[in-house]
Amino acid sequence: MASCRLFNSEDNIRYDRTVLVYMAAENSLSWGEFHEQDIDEMVQAARDIPEGSRLLIYLDDTELPRILTIEKQEGRRPARKVLKQYDTEHNSGDAETLREVMEWTISNSPSSSYGLVLWSHGDAWLPAKAPIQRTICIDNEHNSHSNSGSKMEIADVAAALDDFPRLDFILFDACFMQCVEVAYALRGAAEWIIASPAEIPGDGALYSTMVPEFFRSDGPEAI
Numbered sequence: 029m030a031s032c033r034l035f036n037s038e039d040n041i042r043y044d045r046t047v048l049v050y051m052a053a054e055n056s057l058s059w060g061e062f063h064e065q066d067i068d069e070m071v072q073a074a075r076d077i078p079e080g081s082r083l084l085i086y087l088d089d090t091e092l093p094r095i096l097t098i099e100k101q102e103g104r105r106p107a108r109k110v111l112k113q114y115d116t117e118h119n120s121g122d123a124e125t126l127r128e129v130m131e132w133t134i135s136n137s138p139s140s141s142y143g144l145v146l147w148s149h150g151d152a153w154l155p156a157k158a159p160i161q162r163t164i165c166i167d168n169e170h171n172s173h174s175n176s177g178s179k180m181e182i183a184d185v186a187a188a189l190d191d192f193p194r195l196d197f198i199l200f201d202a203c204f205m206q207c208v209e210v211a212y213a214l215r216g217a218a219e220w221i222i223a224s225p226a227e228i229p230g231d232g233a234l235y236s237t238m239v240p241e242f243f244r245s246d247g248p249e250a251i
Contacts, residue, residue, distance in 0.1 A: 043139040044080040045196070047242045050129060052120035052148035052165035053089040062230050063089055066147070066201075067096070067108065073239035074098040074106035081243040082137050084111070086129045088120035088167065095132070111136070120148075121167035121178030127188035134192060141196045143242050144189075144218070147232065150202030152182065152210045162209055164202055182213045189217040197222055197242075201233045 049070070053063040067085060077083060077100075085096040085108075095112040112132070118125050134142070148165040163179035189195070197220035200206070206223035214221055 041138075043082045043137055044078070044245075045141045045143065045243050046082045046084060046133060046137040046139040047143040047145065048130070048133045049083070049085045049145040049147055050120070050126060050165070051085060051087045051089075052146075052167055053087065054120060055149060055166040055168055057148065057230065058089045060230055062232060063087065063147070065231055066233070066235050069235035070239055071098055071106050071108060072236040074100055076240040078240075078243050082139070083239065083242070084133055084137060086120075088118055092116070093118045093120065095129070117169070119167050119169055119178050121165045121169075121180055123180045123184035123188040126165075126180065126185065127191070130189065130192050142193060143197045143199070144195050145199045145201055145233075145242075146185075146205075147201040150200060150205045151179075152205045152207050162207075162213075164200065164205065182210050186213045186217055189214075194218065196220065199223070199233075199242075201228065203227045 051063050051066075057063060067087075070083060070085070074083070077098075083098055085098075087094055087096060093114045094110050096108050097111055098106050099109050100106050120126075130144075146164050150164045152162045152164070162182040164182065164185065165180045167178045169178060194216070195218040198214060198218040200210075200221075200223035202223075204225065204227070206221070206225040210223070211221050
């Protein structure tokens with residue numbers, strides 16, 4: 029992967045669960061600052077994340093990509109912290125980028141269990157120009173707000189995740205991702221697939237409510 033600057037990695041810490049939010053926002057979603065709205069919601073919810081848990085955010089928008097975490101602060105509002113700042117652009121619509129971000133996550137946040145949120149545009153079951161696509165995450169590769177560019181095929185997502193421990197859940201914060209074809213392709217990647225069969229508004233999931241549910245030990249049924 030591209031060169032990077034690594035900030036204050038924590039050694040010898042093992043978490044109960046780490047959840048990675050993979051935000052592919054180098055597309056029209058960054059026009060409305062929807063990614064920033066959702067991160068602010070995650071900050072609001074951080075007080076309710078249980079001890080021994082970690083929330084990571086891989087963010088690729090119209091700036092250089094980076095990996096963030098949200099830290100609690102005694103008597104103050106939780107704050108986002110940059111753990112890793114990349115020096116060059118990524119194609120977040122390429123499954124190889126997802127694979128490498130997952131590898132970094134597991135290496136730097138070893139945990140007993142993991143969850144993954146895929147945040148972007150999706151078109152899993154919509155008819156498309158031949159051949160029919162089942163895709164997630166658009167990266168226009170031009171630091172702009174267009175929706176033309178690379179996309180990850182679901183089969184490639186499954187292949188990228190095949191090298192890692194089985195996830196507790198994959199949540200798609202994207203349109204049209206709840207279909208049997210996606211669930212079947214990812215049957216070996218996660219215990220739970222959480223998604224919508226229909227369109228999702230631009231502001232997406234309500235993370236201020238959902239984030240604490242990511243770290244429940246009895247499954248994500250309530251998400």
